[in-house]
Amino acid sequence: MSDILVVGSVAxxxxxxxxxxxERTLGGxxxxxxxxxxxxxxxxxxxxxxxxYADSDLELLRSRSVDLEGLKKVPGKTFHWQGRYEADMNEAxxxxxxxxxxxxxxxxxxxxxxxxxxxxxxxxxxxxxxxVLDQVKGPQLVGADTxxxxxxxxxxxxxxxxxxxxxxxxxxAEARQLTGQWNIVxxxxxxxxxxxxxxxxxxxxYGFVLFSEGRHFILPAFPVAEVKDPTGAGDTFAGGFxxxxxxxxxxxxxxxxxxxxxxxxLMASFTVEDFGVGSLRQLQWPxxxxxxxxxxxxxx
Amino acid sequence: MSDILVVGSVAxxxxxxxxxxxERTLGGxxxxxxxxxxxxxxxxxxxxxxxxYADSDLELLRSRSVDLEGLKKVPGKTFHWQGRYEADMNEAxxxxxxxxxxxxxxxxxxxxxxxxxxxxxxxxxxxxxxxVLDQVKGPQLVGADTxxxxxxxxxxxxxxxxxxxxxxxxxxAEARQLTGQWNIVxxxxxxxxxxxxxxxxxxxxYGFVLFSEGRHFILPAFPVAEVKDPTGAGDTFAGGFxxxxxxxxxxxxxxxxxxxxxxxxLMASFTVEDFGVGSLRQLQWPxxxxxxxxxxxxxx
Numbered sequence: 001m002s003d004i005l006v007v008g009s010v011a012x013x014x015x016x017x018x019x020x021x022x023e024r025t026l027g028g029x030x031x032x033x034x035x036x037x038x039x040x041x042x043x044x045x046x047x048x049x050x051x052x053y054a055d056s057d058l059e060l061l062r063s064r065s066v067d068l069e070g071l072k073k074v075p076g077k078t079f080h081w082q083g084r085y086e087a088d089m090n091e092a093x094x095x096x097x098x099x100x101x102x103x104x105x106x107x108x109x110x111x112x113x114x115x116x117x118x119x120x121x122x123x124x125x126x127x128x129x130x131x132v133l134d135q136v137k138g139p140q141l142v143g144a145d146t147x148x149x150x151x152x153x154x155x156x157x158x159x160x161x162x163x164x165x166x167x168x169x170x171x172x173a174e175a176r177q178l179t180g181q182w183n184i185v186x187x188x189x190x191x192x193x194x195x196x197x198x199x200x201x202x203x204x205x206y207g208f209v210l211f212s213e214g215r216h217f218i219l220p221a222f223p224v225a226e227v228k229d230p231t232g233a234g235d236t237f238a239g240g241f242x243x244x245x246x247x248x249x250x251x252x253x254x255x256x257x258x259x260x261x262x263x264x265x266l267m268a269s270f271t272v273e274d275f276g277v278g279s280l281r282q283l284q285w286p287x288x289x290x291x292x293x294x295x296x297x298x299x300x
Numbered sequence: 301m302s303d304i305l306v307v308g309s310v311a312x313x314x315x316x317x318x319x320x321x322x323e324r325t326l327g328g329x330x331x332x333x334x335x336x337x338x339x340x341x342x343x344x345x346x347x348x349x350x351x352x353y354a355d356s357d358l359e360l361l362r363s364r365s366v367d368l369e370g371l372k373k374v375p376g377k378t379f380h381w382q383g384r385y386e387a388d389m390n391e392a393x394x395x396x397x398x399x400x401x402x403x404x405x406x407x408x409x410x411x412x413x414x415x416x417x418x419x420x421x422x423x424x425x426x427x428x429x430x431x432v433l434d435q436v437k438g439p440q441l442v443g444a445d446t447x448x449x450x451x452x453x454x455x456x457x458x459x460x461x462x463x464x465x466x467x468x469x470x471x472x473a474e475a476r477q478l479t480g481q482w483n484i485v486x487x488x489x490x491x492x493x494x495x496x497x498x499x500x501x502x503x504x505x506y507g508f509v510l511f512s513e514g515r516h517f518i519l520p521a522f523p524v525a526e527v528k529d530p531t532g533a534g535d536t537f538a539g540g541f542x543x544x545x546x547x548x549x550x551x552x553x554x555x556x557x558x559x560x561x562x563x564x565x566l567m568a569s570f571t572v573e574d575f576g577v578g579s580l581r582q583l584q585w586p587x588x589x590x591x592x593x594x595x596x597x598x599x600x
Binding site for chain 2: 087183217
């Protein structure tokens with residue numbers, strides 16, 4: 001077991017899906033990641049919120065022993081994302097992005113964070129991802145996520161980042177966009193050629209593709225009968241994945257990478273069953289173990 | 301081991317994909333199905349071809365001991381389909397459909413076919429599928445496929461057909477279209493409520509979902525590094541699936557259904573590696589067994 005540092009967005013989301021809608025619910029990659037990763041290991045958050053950020057939302061993370069020293073509250077409003085999903089829950093349609101205090105986010109780590117052994121750079125500007133990485137001394141394992149916006153606007157910086165990380169977690173459409181290769185076998189090969197020792201491609205309801213040292217591990221997602229809101233599924237996958245690796249704390253062995261993916265997959269299956277972080281507020285291990293047994297039935 | 305009767309199209313296809321193109325290559329659901337299913341059990345074909353149909357194409361099936369008594373040669377030209385695929389190989393774009401002799405296809409079974417114990421009704425007009433079924437006396441297991449065109453134009457007949465079959469094999473988009481349910485867990489439940497004891501949803505590179513008696517079995521496809529032409533993948537899946545069930549010949553037990561899906565998946569993985577039936581011409585069991593071992597590595 002080892003400390004995990006995560007940098008990412010801390011946000012309020014307004015989300016509409018075919019099954020309902022919510023206004024200004026707790027969201028952001030760092031929140032989704034932390035709620036899940038903290039079930040495995042102590043988590044430290046680097047981020048920024050505005051004056052409107054509710055104490056109860058800070059309390060939720062504190063109740064999971066998440067270290068919020070690196071989460072700065074500054075004048076202004078918290079990052080707000082507004083989006084909707086149509087029947088195809090695999091793709092979000094962004095209606096509004098109000099960066100607010102996130103616009104001038106310049107992550108500066110508390111001295112106590114510098115020794116973090118596990119670092120997850122959630123989907124933010126690759127320049128900021130690298131700035132965070134610069135402030136950590138000799139991390140054991142570094143993971144990162146990214147998105148279409150940075151692939152288009154900051155490709156050179158993103159390629160530089162890839163040379164500095166151990167694991168890339170990325171959506172399938174974005175893996176294709178980044179490599180220019182549609183075929184997923186070719187695409188994951190290219191991504192590892194660019195730096196990371198392991199690549200995990202997230203495929204929504206179709207699960208994931210793990211690729212490392214020439215080997216593939218591919219599974220579908222757990223079949224959820226009612227997907228209410230897929231927001232945060234990828235970040236909770238990352239939380240389960242990184243949480244598992246930090247708990248085992250033995251590097252990137254193939255069996256551990258596979259188990260990490262399965263934990264990511266299971267965690268994401270809970271996230272999509274409710275709006276926002278709803279399902280993650282009360283999630284306990286017995287539920288996860290129960291679902292793991294069901295998942296094994298489905299894929300065996 | 302038991303005889304399998306298949307009714308479907310016997311065609312020439314002109315296909316363009318990002319990796320090349322072919323003109324008037326051997327195709328049609330009955331051909332793809334038979335080439336694979338005949339590796340498991342004796343196959344009998346019901347279909348129609350025109351005067352342009354090459355003897356060598358008949359010979360290919362005869363060399364696999366496929367019974368062609370029910371394949372009628374009539375005046376006119378063979379069914380011709382022209383289509384292309386863009387980078388997303390999961391969806392064919394039809395450019396031209398020349399039904400030719402298929403337009404007046406009225407399947408009439410040779411008396412020797414009436415006792416067939418396994419019947420696969422490939423994707424043709426549900427009225428014709430039922431007309432074939434009417435001519436078989438007490439089959440052991442009946443499977444069928446369908447497509448968007450019949451879902452739109454012959455929905456009542458299709459629903460009648462569903463009440464008469466044991467297994468439905470269907471593409472994911474078509475399962476959603478037929479049930480009006482996007483969620484695949486709900487969709488397969490609805491399909492079995494309508495009649496079939498088992499439903500197999502084919503998801504292209506994302507594999508399949510098997511549902512029967514309340515249980516799911518879900519796996520991705522074998523990861524093929526170069527998909528040249530996905531035409532016929534679904535029909536070869538059906539060939540491997542039905543071939544396996546007929547060989548074991550013990551009904552629809554859950555372990556057999558799972559193995560049948562895996563064989564379908566493996567067979568389809570060969571099909572997509574070449575244009576038309578190219579990969580299936582020389583396919584031998586040692587190759588399939590080798591790929592099965594690789595597949596198990598990927599999903600275990």
